[in-house]
Amino acid sequence: MKQHDYAVIMAGGGGTRLWPVSRKNRPKQLLPLLGEQTLLQGTVARLADVFPAERILVVTVAPQVAEIQHQVPEIPAENYLIEPAPRGTASVVGLAATVLMKRDPEAVMAILPSDHFIRNGRLFQYVLTESFELARKGCLVTLGIAPLYPSTAFGYIEQGKPFEDNLKYPVYHVRRFTEKPDEKTAQAFLGSGEHSWNSGMFIWRADVIRDEIRRQMASLSSVLDEVQRTWGTAEQEQTLQSVWPGLKSETIDYGVMENADRVVVLPAGGLGWSDVGSWDSLFDVLLQDAGGNVTSAAQNLSLETHNTLIYGDNSDRLIVTIGMDDTVIVDTGDVLLVCKADQAQKVRDVVELLKKHEQERYL
Amino acid sequence: MKQHDYAVIMAGGGGTRLWPVSRKNRPKQLLPLLGEQTLLQGTVARLADVFPAERILVVTVAPQVAEIQHQVPEIPAENYLIEPAPRGTASVVGLAATVLMKRDPEAVMAILPSDHFIRNGRLFQYVLTESFELARKGCLVTLGIAPLYPSTAFGYIEQGKPFEDNLKYPVYHVRRFTEKPDEKTAQAFLGSGEHSWNSGMFIWRADVIRDEIRRQMASLSSVLDEVQRTWGTAEQEQTLQSVWPGLKSETIDYGVMENADRVVVLPAGGLGWSDVGSWDSLFDVLLQDAGGNVTSAAQNLSLETHNTLIYGDNSDRLIVTIGMDDTVIVDTGDVLLVCKADQAQKVRDVVELLKKHEQERYL
Numbered sequence: 001m002k003q004h005d006y007a008v009i010m011a012g013g014g015g016t017r018l019w020p021v022s023r024k025n026r027p028k029q030l031l032p033l034l035g036e037q038t039l040l041q042g043t044v045a046r047l048a049d050v051f052p053a054e055r056i057l058v059v060t061v062a063p064q065v066a067e068i069q070h071q072v073p074e075i076p077a078e079n080y081l082i083e084p085a086p087r088g089t090a091s092v093v094g095l096a097a098t099v100l101m102k103r104d105p106e107a108v109m110a111i112l113p114s115d116h117f118i119r120n121g122r123l124f125q126y127v128l129t130e131s132f133e134l135a136r137k138g139c140l141v142t143l144g145i146a147p148l149y150p151s152t153a154f155g156y157i158e159q160g161k162p163f164e165d166n167l168k169y170p171v172y173h174v175r176r177f178t179e180k181p182d183e184k185t186a187q188a189f190l191g192s193g194e195h196s197w198n199s200g201m202f203i204w205r206a207d208v209i210r211d212e213i214r215r216q217m218a219s220l221s222s223v224l225d226e227v228q229r230t231w232g233t234a235e236q237e238q239t240l241q242s243v244w245p246g247l248k249s250e251t252i253d254y255g256v257m258e259n260a261d262r263v264v265v266l267p268a269g270g271l272g273w274s275d276v277g278s279w280d281s282l283f284d285v286l287l288q289d290a291g292g293n294v295t296s297a298a299q300n301l302s303l304e305t306h307n308t309l310i311y312g313d314n315s316d317r318l319i320v321t322i323g324m325d326d327t328v329i330v331d332t333g334d335v336l337l338v339c340k341a342d343q344a345q346k347v348r349d350v351v352e353l354l355k356k357h358e359q360e361r362y363l
Numbered sequence: 364m365k366q367h368d369y370a371v372i373m374a375g376g377g378g379t380r381l382w383p384v385s386r387k388n389r390p391k392q393l394l395p396l397l398g399e400q401t402l403l404q405g406t407v408a409r410l411a412d413v414f415p416a417e418r419i420l421v422v423t424v425a426p427q428v429a430e431i432q433h434q435v436p437e438i439p440a441e442n443y444l445i446e447p448a449p450r451g452t453a454s455v456v457g458l459a460a461t462v463l464m465k466r467d468p469e470a471v472m473a474i475l476p477s478d479h480f481i482r483n484g485r486l487f488q489y490v491l492t493e494s495f496e497l498a499r500k501g502c503l504v505t506l507g508i509a510p511l512y513p514s515t516a517f518g519y520i521e522q523g524k525p526f527e528d529n530l531k532y533p534v535y536h537v538r539r540f541t542e543k544p545d546e547k548t549a550q551a552f553l554g555s556g557e558h559s560w561n562s563g564m565f566i567w568r569a570d571v572i573r574d575e576i577r578r579q580m581a582s583l584s585s586v587l588d589e590v591q592r593t594w595g596t597a598e599q600e601q602t603l604q605s606v607w608p609g610l611k612s613e614t615i616d617y618g619v620m621e622n623a624d625r626v627v628v629l630p631a632g633g634l635g636w637s638d639v640g641s642w643d644s645l646f647d648v649l650l651q652d653a654g655g656n657v658t659s660a661a662q663n664l665s666l667e668t669h670n671t672l673i674y675g676d677n678s679d680r681l682i683v684t685i686g687m688d689d690t691v692i693v694d695t696g697d698v699l700l701v702c703k704a705d706q707a708q709k710v711r712d713v714v715e716l717l718k719k720h721e722q723e724r725y726l
Contacts, residue, residue, distance in 0.1 A: 020683070301716060303709055316697060318725050320383070320713055323703030324690075331699055334679060338701055340686030346666055350683055353664060362681050 004106040005055065005132050006206075007047045008096040011040055011068055011114035012060040012086050016351045016363065017277055020335035021311065024363045028276060029115035030067055033311075035296075039276065040114045044072045046121045047112070050128065057081060057100070058114075059092045084241050088249040089200070090256065094213050094224045097206040102231050107206040108135045111252075116199070117285055119272025127268045130169045131203040139163070139264045140212070140257065141203040142174065144196025146269035148284075150186035153277060153345075155179050155198040155253065158189075163264045174263040177253060196267040198253065199275070212260045220255070223247060279328040280344040283309045297331065307341065335362055367469040368418065368495050370410045371459040374403055374431055374477035375423040375449050379714045379726065380640050383698035384674065387726045391639060392478035393430055396674075398659075402639065403477045407435045409484045410475075413491065420444060420463070421477075422455045447604050451612040452563070453619065457576050457587045460569040465594055470569040471498045474615075479562070480648055482635025490631045493532045494566040502526070502627045503575070503620065504566040505537065507559025509632035511647075513549035516640060516708075518542050518561040518616065521552075526627045537626040540616060559630040561616065562638070575623045583618070586610060642691040643707040646672045660694065670704065698725055 014027050022028035029040040037045065047056055053074045059081045060068055069075075081095055093111055100107035110128060118124045131141045144157045159172035177198065181189060189195035214221040223243045230239040257263055274285040286294040286309075293305060297312030297319040305321040312319050312331040319331060328344055330337040339347070354362050377390050385391035392403040400408065410419055416437045422444045423431055432440075444458055456474055463470035473491060481487045494504045507520045522535035540561065544552060552558035577584040586606045593602040620626060637648040649657045649672075656668060660675030660682040668684040675682050675694040682694060691707055693700040702710070717725050 020681075301713060303712060304703075304706065312699075318383075318698045318722070320698065320700045321702065322700070322709045322713070323706035324701055327687075327701070329699075329701055335681045335683065336675075336692075336694055336699065337683045337685070338687055338690070338692055339684065340667075343667065343686035346685045349666065350664060350685070359681070 001050050001055070001129065001132060002108075002136075004104055004108055005051065006057060006100055006104075006107055006109045007051050007055065008057045008059060008092075008100075008109050008111050009040075009043055009047075009114045010089065010092050010111065011058050012064065012083060012092070013113075013115060014086075017348065018279065018282070019347050019351050020330060020332050020337055020362070021313070025063070027064070027115070029113075030064070030071065033117075033276065033282065033296075038071055039117060040068065041071050042117070043112065043114050044075065046118060046124060048074065049121070050125050054079070057096060059083065059096055061086055084244040086249070087244065087247040088255075089252045090213070090217060090220060090250040091223075091244070091247050093202075093209060093252045093256075094217075094220055095227065097210045097213070098224045098228050099231060100206045101210060102228065105207070108132055108204070109206050109209075110201065110203040112201050113275070115276060116201075117272075117274045117276050117282070119285055119287075120270060123268070124271055127169065127266060127271070128203070130167070130171075131266055134163070134167075134171060134264060134266070135203045135205055135208075138205065138208055139262050140208065140260050141171075142257065142263065142265045143199050143201035143203070144265040144267040145199050145271065145273050146267050147190050147195065147197050150183065150190045151197065152180055152183055152186050153281070154275075156181060156186075156189050156195045157198050157265045157267075159194050159196070159265050159267065169266060171264050171266045174257075174265050177258050196265055199273065200253075202252065202257075208262075209256070212256050216259060217250070217255050220247060220250070278344045278347065279309060279330065279339065280341045283328070283341060309341070364413050364418070364492065364495060365471075365499075367467055367471055368414065369420060369463055369467075369470055369472045370414050370418065371420045371422060371455075371463075371472050371474050372403075372406055372410070372477045373452065373455050373474065374421050375427065375446060375455070376476075376478060377449075380711065381642065381645070382710050382714050383693060383695050383700055383725070384676070388426070390427070390478070392476075393427070393434065396480075396639065396645065396659075401434055402480060403431065404434050405480070406475065406477050407438065409481060409487060411437065412484070413488050417442070420459060422446065422459055424449055447607040449612070450607065450610040451618075452615045453576070453580060453583060453613040454586075454607075454610050456565075456572060456615045456619075457580075457583050458590065460573045460576070461587045461591050462594060463569045464573060465591065468570070471495055471567070472569050472572075473564065473566040475564050476638070478639060479564075480635075480637045480639050480645070482648055482650075483633060486631070487634055487636075490532065490629060490634070491566070493530070493534075494629055497526070497530075497534060497627060497629070498566045498568055498571075501568065501571055502625050503571065503623050504534075505620065505626065505628045506562050506564040506566070507628040507630040508562050508634065508636050509630050510553050510558065510560050513546065513553045514560065515543055515546055515549050516644070517638075519544060519549075519552050519558045520561050520628045520630075522557050522559065522628050522630065532629060534627050534629045537620075537628050540621050559628055562636065563616075565615065565620075571625075572619070575619045579622060580613070580618050583610060583613070641707045641710065642672060642693065642702065643704045646691070646704060672704070 158176040160175035163171040292307040295310040298315035299318040302321045308327045326341045328339045521539040523538035526534040655670040658673040661678035662681040665684045671690045689704045691702045
């Protein structure tokens, strides 16, 4: 990466879609779902190959800072941007762009979730390098994922004409962003060959996105003006604390991207990407054994078992399966989940039920 | 029950067919599989309604005595018969008959496993009363179970002519004992209406069975003669210790019953009996909820789950199932078993594999 290139990691999220492993106070990016590393550590490791640690920023909330510093000590303390309260990705992007511009007026930034899984880190790094080249030219680059199946769980990006002829990697003008489609529409998108999944990863110049926010999100922009005025002064913290809670929660996709100029999509295939949005989506990207199983339990014995995910976090416990197919088994200290894989999204219903019945200790 | 009637409970067994709940040192009769009571406690409770505790004997092995005394303190210490080593049911019967005859030459005894489940205790008590009446006449009574399906897991008893005309409960001469049949034979047995499952429960006069042992099992009989000679003397323990280990392990079924005289079968229906020989056989006799599920976990939340057995022994753990059918889930401290119900018998293969790989701690 070049001198003015920065990576901004969004690490403030909560969410319980990987319940019971992810919990209210233990979001999935901070958990070792897939081996030794946590998703956050994996994200930082992928970036640290191509960015010096001084140019990797983390946006988070106060309660998560200590754990993040513990997990990725290489990130300098001054690179933490701490939101008083989470207010959606638009405000994260705005805050990061504002702070980076004070630090480096020529900053180009990638905005990246901390809780995604990417199996092919090298290809990702290459795609990122190409994206920064495009961003330097003033483009708002969205990283699209070439769809593997007609998912109804992702937003889609429809590509228009090629952006330029001579690029090493094909890039397109964006014709349209669409929200999560129904099954039939998803099938049509997949068949068209002109739609990518929206990964939520973007690359742009800090000044370009800041201008777009000014043009399209007036109230966020005026808050960012306040932040910019006081950042680096004694008032920095006080200003942030006073202006931030009043912000409306919005995503950068709908707040800015849909009506921005010079938006391009780089549809990446072969990344082995997953947003790890549910147990079955996690299963899709993991390498399976000969029986189609994925096992993270230290002690496991499976007979006649196929296409089954076995997650165990206790190295002394033996997990035995007999005759199981297409099942997700998640064994944690206080909760056991046994779930048919194609119904893994119902974990959300379970979480809602537990909330309703005030079973706080399991949330 | 009448003055000379005794119940002898066989409680020395090991076995790991309900692994991982039953273990090498924690046999299933000593476990609360089905509620508050252990199977042993259930067995004693059924008997204690109709026998005074002084006439309930327990045959076991030394390592289990303390736990049994803890679970059923009502049984007097002098009613424990402790085998130096288990040598099959023939030697248990011989020992009990020998000891009882010294105590009460007119003794009539029921020999009963400690690890069976009987839902309908009252009916069992009635059947037992009838059986003692027959035994008093000199019959060797076998308690048959009217078969519910063509099981290949049990031995069968083929009935011949009715034993007498005026009995309240139909009783038949035994034509034949057969070992566990194949599927086709089991189907034929079920269709014939003339076969019962062999429950392993017998009722007879102590002197009658002792005579049969003398006639058919000469070496066991001479050992029993030694025991009889020294029982109640200072040599009792020393004799037992020296003669018992040399015995061949044999069942009373094959050692005596197949060629005995005056053998009758009382085919009992409606007992709600199970030998609790595997997780699915246990499931058969338990009362299911509207979804067909049986749950012993204190904290349980099941969505779209049917015909599933959920066993949990930790009251703090939440067990969640989504979309599961015909599954057995057994959650213990150090082992989790998730098993398709119709493959529950493969638990034995798992136990064998663990032995082979010297995973002693899980056995």
